[in-house]
């Protein structure tokens with residue numbers, strides 16, 4: 571067992587036997603006026619999602635469901651609630667709590683350091699993040715406004731070029747992709763190669779953002795860090811972590827043809843409070859066949875030295891304990907180490 575069993579649709583796309591979700595979503599034809607208010611646009615969106623699920627591709631209309639998702643995401647920016655921070659900033663005028671206003675790309679390249687089934691992965695690193703992880707390994711881009719602003723049409727060309735150079739997927743990450751969802755949807759409107767879309771995220775999206783991602787994401791490459799709210803509040807300054815992240819994994823489970831690759835970073839002194847409950851929840855709610863990556867590469871970066879309990883790397887005993895938890899829970903498609 572392995573990646574192929576856990577991600578059959580993804581492999582079918584790579585082998586040319588299937589197409590990514592955003593290609594199908596673009597085939598759902600709709601008519602709508604962009605000036606309608608948000609509630610009316612959501613109603614049309616829900617009708618479009620029904621058509622998508624019913625595979626009703628015969629409709630007529632000048633626009634499509636992906637166009638509509640991009641319009642809704644753009645309107646959400648005016649009172650931003652793309653993530654569960656729901657800071658309500660008008661992102662067209664000001665910088666949000668996540669430090670994002672316009673989308674800034676800190677770097678983008680063919681990444682060879684991801685899971686074997688993903689590489690080479692065309693990885694787009696946005697700057698800014700709604701989390702404040704004290705051990706962030708990408709703090710230089712997640713906690714600062716760095717990078718360049720490019721237009722979605724150009725981003726789409728870069729994705730197409732990466733695809734021609736062998737990229738197996740486009741991998742939106744950061745920082746965090748969520749504050750950049752409007753830019754990502756705009757970009758995908760212009761992408762004309764069948765490249766799978768990877769959402770590489772802390773999974774703290776709002777329910778509204780989750781609805782927009784439904785029918786767009788092929789693989790949720792979701793981080794599942796904490797097994798309780800106290801650790802999340804202490805190390806990432808995030809409220810209601812457990813409720814939001816578990817809710818979003820369950821929502822994603824019902825998303826249109828979505829698959830999962832879930833990452834859990836094992837932290838020193840956090841096997842009992844985090845690793846064990848996280849893996850138990852995944853096994854009980856997403857199943858033992860789901861692809862998981864239980865990672866041992868924690869190192870005390872950024873401000874971690876201010877927290878003595880996480881100011882070191884894992885011990886050999888902690889690694890063995892994590893391996894034992896994965897084995898005892900019966901995961902069939904796990905990467906560990």
Ligand code: SF4
Pocket residue numbers: 650651652653654655656657658659661665666667668669670700748749
């Ligand atoms: S994405 Fe950023 S601006 Fe939007 S609600 Fe979250 S923190 Fe606020």
